[in-house]
Amino acid sequence: xxxQASLGADLxxxxxxxxxxxxxTRELSARLEAEHGLTLSDFDVLVQLYHAPERQLRRxxxxxxxxxxxxxxxxxxxxxxxxxxxxxGTCSADARVSYAVLTDAGASRLEAARESHVxxxxxxxxxxxxxxELEVLDELLGRLPLADTTPACSGDDEQAA
Amino acid sequence: xxxQASLGADLxxxxxxxxxxxxxTRELSARLEAEHGLTLSDFDVLVQLYHAPERQLRRxxxxxxxxxxxxxxxxxxxxxxxxxxxxxGTCSADARVSYAVLTDAGASRLEAARESHVxxxxxxxxxxxxxxELEVLDELLGRLPLADTTPACSGDDEQAA
DNA sequence: TAAGATTGACGCATCAATCTTA
DNA sequence: TAAGATTGATGCGTCAATCTTA
Numbered sequence: 531x532x533x534q535a536s537l538g539a540d541l542x543x544x545x546x547x548x549x550x551x552x553x554x555t556r557e558l559s560a561r562l563e564a565e566h567g568l569t570l571s572d573f574d575v576l577v578q579l580y581h582a583p584e585r586q587l588r589r590x591x592x593x594x595x596x597x598x599x600x601x602x603x604x605x606x607x608x609x610x611x612x613x614x615x616x617x618x619g620t621c622s623a624d625a626r627v628s629y630a631v632l633t634d635a636g637a638s639r640l641e642a643a644r645e646s647h648v649x650x651x652x653x654x655x656x657x658x659x660x661x662x663e664l665e666v667l668d669e670l671l672g673r674l675p676l677a678d679t680t681p682a683c684s685g686d687d688e689q690a691a
Numbered sequence: 692x693x694x695q696a697s698l699g700a701d702l703x704x705x706x707x708x709x710x711x712x713x714x715x716t717r718e719l720s721a722r723l724e725a726e727h728g729l730t731l732s733d734f735d736v737l738v739q740l741y742h743a744p745e746r747q748l749r750r751x752x753x754x755x756x757x758x759x760x761x762x763x764x765x766x767x768x769x770x771x772x773x774x775x776x777x778x779x780g781t782c783s784a785d786a787r788v789s790y791a792v793l794t795d796a797g798a799s800r801l802e803a804a805r806e807s808h809v810x811x812x813x814x815x816x817x818x819x820x821x822x823x824e825l826e827v828l829d830e831l832l833g834r835l836p837l838a839d840t841t842p843a844c845s846g847d848d849e850q851a852a
Numbered sequence: 853t854a855a856g857a858t859t860g861a862c863g864c865a866t867c868a869a870t871c872t873t874a
Numbered sequence: 875t876a877a878g879a880t881t882g883a884t885g886c887g888t889c890a891a892t893c894t895t896a
Contacts, residue, residue, distance in 0.1 A: 537738070540816070543825050543832065546837075547816070547828075577698070599888060601857085601858070601859080606886085606887090648701060730864080762881080
């Protein structure tokens with residue numbers, strides 16, 4: 531790396547950010563894939579569904595939440611549906627919207643993957659910081675553009691697809 | 692997003708990190724692509740070369756520096772070479788190694804792109820933090836696994852490809 | 853007209869395998 | 875044997891276009 535001084539503070543911090551993401555993400559992704567057959571995005575989606583009311587979310591909202599495009603979420607959910615972790619649900623009040631519903635198998639899958647993945651996150655990410663530093667980091671990162679959770683359709687009903 | 696409290700501090704900070712990267716990266720990448728026809732990785736590589744001695748680096752070292760695989764750096768440089776921003780160079784002391792050499796056109800290109808890109812980084816990233824906070828962030832992120840710059844081949848010579 | 857979802861074509865990066873040179 | 879570089883096959887995510895329903 532060139533001397534960070536010559537790059538300016540903005541660029542230096544940004545490049546650190548990019549490299550840190552690439553490095554941590556690569557290793558974390560490799561482990562999660564090898565041990566549980568899940569992508570980082572898969573895991574992220576499963577977490578969102580797990581904590582959602584009735585363990586379901588509109589596909590649109592899910593896409594916004596994990597910052598994927600509409601087509602991206604379709605393709606990701608295709609995989610999770612084929613695996614049986616997620617199934618489709620419909621909204622009785624608006625036939626356009628489709629839900630992603632976490633199945634029991636999916637919930638088990640997440641629970642199984644969670645422990646080791648969180649441990650990996652601890653090892654590769656959190657352990658580099660003290661508890662206070664982690665809070666600071668969390669707060670600082672939280673200022674960057676995040677997804678806005680939009681409320682779901684009011685007449686929430688579900689059917690198997 | 693589910694209440695962050697239910698996720699635990701480690702996972703919360705990590706997910707913030709992932710989202711922040713996705714959001715900032717997407718917008719930054721779109722602008723850089725539209726205005727200068729460069730990928731974020733392209734820009735990163737050009738910056739490394741620009742600050743390297745003689746504006747050249749071994750392809751291996753470049754790959755480590757920007758955290759790309761060997762094949763990744765080959766493909767990225769293919770594009771930059773086709774565009775004329777980079778050319779190949781050889782090492783007289785070891786015929787296995789190949790250099791990536793920044794051309795004058797490439798240097799101009801970087802200089803042209805740099806101003807607006809750094810401005811974009813400022814707008815989308817740095818401006819969310821005070822000067823002190825940015826330094827803290829830089830330091831914290833710098834603790835995560837980074838690339839290790841390895842010294843280059845001693846008998847450094849260069850030929851046009 | 854617009855919102856949600858899907859599909860086709862494409863780009864970027866990876867791994868595994870191969871080739872050349874040390 | 876190993877290091878550096880490249881190529882083929884593949885995975886994930888995007889945009890643009892399309893379809894259905896509001």
